[in-house]
Amino acid sequence: MTTIGEAARALRSGGTTSRELTEASLAAAEALNPDLSAFVIIDTGGALEAADAADEAIAAGRDLGPLMGVPVGVKDIVDMAGLPTRCGSPAYGPAPAATDATLVRRLRAGGAVIVGKTTTHELACGVYTPPVSNPWDLRRVPGGSSGGSGAAVAAGIVPMGIGSDTGGSIRIPASLCGTVGLKATYGRVSRAGVAALSWSLDHLGPLTATVEGSAATLEVLAGPDPRDPSASSRPVPEYSRGLDRGVDGLRIGVLHGSPVEPVQADVAETFADSADLLGRQGAAMVGVEVPELEHGLAAEFGIVCPEAAAYHRDLVRSRPDQIAPFIRALLVAGLMMEPEHYFKALQARRAIAGALRSAFVDNRLDALLTPTLPGTAVPKDADDLDYGASTEPAGAAYVRTTGPFNLSGLPALSVPAGFDRDGLPIGLQIAAAPFDEETALRVGACFESVAGVSGRRPPLSAPGAAG
Amino acid sequence: MSDPEARDPVGLVAARLRDLGLDHPAIDPAETAADLADRIAASASLDALVPGSGGPDPTAFDPSWPDGPPAQG
Numbered sequence: 227m228t229t230i231g232e233a234a235r236a237l238r239s240g241g242t243t244s245r246e247l248t249e250a251s252l253a254a255a256e257a258l259n260p261d262l263s264a265f266v267i268i269d270t271g272g273a274l275e276a277a278d279a280a281d282e283a284i285a286a287g288r289d290l291g292p293l294m295g296v297p298v299g300v301k302d303i304v305d306m307a308g309l310p311t312r313c314g315s316p317a318y319g320p321a322p323a324a325t326d327a328t329l330v331r332r333l334r335a336g337g338a339v340i341v342g343k344t345t346t347h348e349l350a351c352g353v354y355t356p357p358v359s360n361p362w363d364l365r366r367v368p369g370g371s372s373g374g375s376g377a378a379v380a381a382g383i384v385p386m387g388i389g390s391d392t393g394g395s396i397r398i399p400a401s402l403c404g405t406v407g408l409k410a411t412y413g414r415v416s417r418a419g420v421a422a423l424s425w426s427l428d429h430l431g432p433l434t435a436t437v438e439g440s441a442a443t444l445e446v447l448a449g450p451d452p453r454d455p456s457a458s459s460r461p462v463p464e465y466s467r468g469l470d471r472g473v474d475g476l477r478i479g480v481l482h483g484s485p486v487e488p489v490q491a492d493v494a495e496t497f498a499d500s501a502d503l504l505g506r507q508g509a510a511m512v513g514v515e516v517p518e519l520e521h522g523l524a525a526e527f528g529i530v531c532p533e534a535a536a537y538h539r540d541l542v543r544s545r546p547d548q549i550a551p552f553i554r555a556l557l558v559a560g561l562m563m564e565p566e567h568y569f570k571a572l573q574a575r576r577a578i579a580g581a582l583r584s585a586f587v588d589n590r591l592d593a594l595l596t597p598t599l600p601g602t603a604v605p606k607d608a609d610d611l612d613y614g615a616s617t618e619p620a621g622a623a624y625v626r627t628t629g630p631f632n633l634s635g636l637p638a639l640s641v642p643a644g645f646d647r648d649g650l651p652i653g654l655q656i657a658a659a660p661f662d663e664e665t666a667l668r669v670g671a672c673f674e675s676v677a678g679v680s681g682r683r684p685p686l687s688a689p690g691a692a693g
Numbered sequence: 694m695s696d697p698e699a700r701d702p703v704g705l706v707a708a709r710l711r712d713l714g715l716d717h718p719a720i721d722p723a724e725t726a727a728d729l730a731d732r733i734a735a736s737a738s739l740d741a742l743v744p745g746s747g748g749p750d751p752t753a754f755d756p757s758w759p760d761g762p763p764a765q766g
Contacts, residue, residue: 412756524735547719567736572751577742635756660757
């Protein structure tokens with residue numbers, strides 16, 4: 227599978243057809259899914275029908291946008307009319323959704339070809355996404371909760387998979403699978419028709435092979451929606467324009483201290499090298515500490531717990547045996563804890579968001595860098611991330627560097643930055659000011675163009691997979 | 694205090710589970726009590742950021758930054 231940009235150019239020049247791209251994507255999905263489990267549904271009929279419609283539009287000279295004719299995947303918490311939304315849970319039945327989520331409507335209106343629904347961690351609440359395997363090492367986790375989309379994009383089955391992100395669930399699999407992942411500003415992408423985990427922290431966005439692909443996808447997805455009152459009515463920029471402007475003249479913060487430390491040694495080295503590389507491209511690099519972020523995990527779980535419990539209250543009362551123990555405990559606690567704990571977490575979120583704002587304003591930052599994650603993909607049977615001298619539960623470790631940008635709502639992009647000594651991907655996280663996705667994408671595109679890590683493909687990937 | 698259940702934390706949790714319609718074999722009161730203690734401790738750690746009473750309106754979350762100086766807390 228090519229990238230979104232390559233596919234769009236080839237489709238418009240007559241170099242390929244959407245049917246050809248879609249048949250290749252479907253063949254790769256069928257061939258690789260027994261090993262990867264990236265898809266829970268492969269919609270061959272629907273995909274070929276959409277591909278033929280895209281080819282007709284192209285032949286008629288219509289341009290529906292950057293995703294026209296491009297095969298994509300959609301996480302299985304997003305409603306697609308006629309298909310079930312199973313949310314990775316045995317508690318969700320086979321009844322098909324009646325209507326499309328707004329996000330799906332926008333993909334379809336933009337001519338995208340949805341080849342299937344990608345696997346999610348149960349109820350979008352977890353960072354392992356069993357039984358999905360990481361294409362770089364099938365014994366390891368792909369991350370979560372959008373692990374199916376991460377594995378599908380990394381393996382080159384599709385150039386874009388939709389994910390959701392409450393504490394990092396787009397950026398975690400992007401980092402562990404070596405893809406780009408974009409969580410835009412809270413409210414930038416409508417959540418109507420998507421199962422919630424935590425209303426005030428949930429975001430939707432793409433995992434892609436390239437930064438250009440994330441920019442193109444956000445152009446299609448972003449915008450107001452009467453079905454979602456949190457969806458912003460701010461104008462949607464042409465995110466794909468200006469990706470080649472470089473970083474000369476930008477001030478980029480480099481986050482140190484909590485919650486960045488501890489990290490694995492290879493991650494620390496790659497992060498330092500990444501900051502140096504951007505500095506050599508002309509950016510002014512500024513060391514930054516935000517001590518308030520030490521409390522990010524407590525605030526994150528203090529909000530997720532009661533909001534998820536409220537969303538799933540009937541399920542946890544009627545069929546708690548159908549919920550995994552970790553998630554069940556969270557939901558039960560959410561129903562039992564006093565409201566003061568929830569409101570304290572919400573107030574802490576305000577303090578954390580204010581501290582991040584101060585870091586940007588006081589240091590005149592255009593963007594802020596962190597390692598996307600403190601470590602690389604753990605084995606499927608491992609509970610902890612290993613730092614050598616210490617360990618940390620992976621469920622906390624994988625969220626502590628990403629969660630602050632859910633709490634603050636700031637846009638955050640993960641781009642491939644390197645590999646550890648075992649050949650596993652390492653990600654670089656680039657955050658920006660509210661609704662300034664353009665800067666995050668601009669920095670990401672510059673980094674991608676000079677870092678030289680995007681050309682490597684995992685051992686398990688589709689023929690012709692994009693670099 | 695004649696009810697022994699009311700004298701221990703696990704008993705209190707078991708009673709609360711019943712009150713909330715959560716008394717199910719899959720939900721263990723002892724495990725729930727331990728989990729709740731951990732979560733309440735985590736919540737207490739947020740006292741470092743949040744005043745004991747008062748403080749900012751927590752319900753008005755908006756990711757955008759207004760003009761003017763950064764928000765305090």
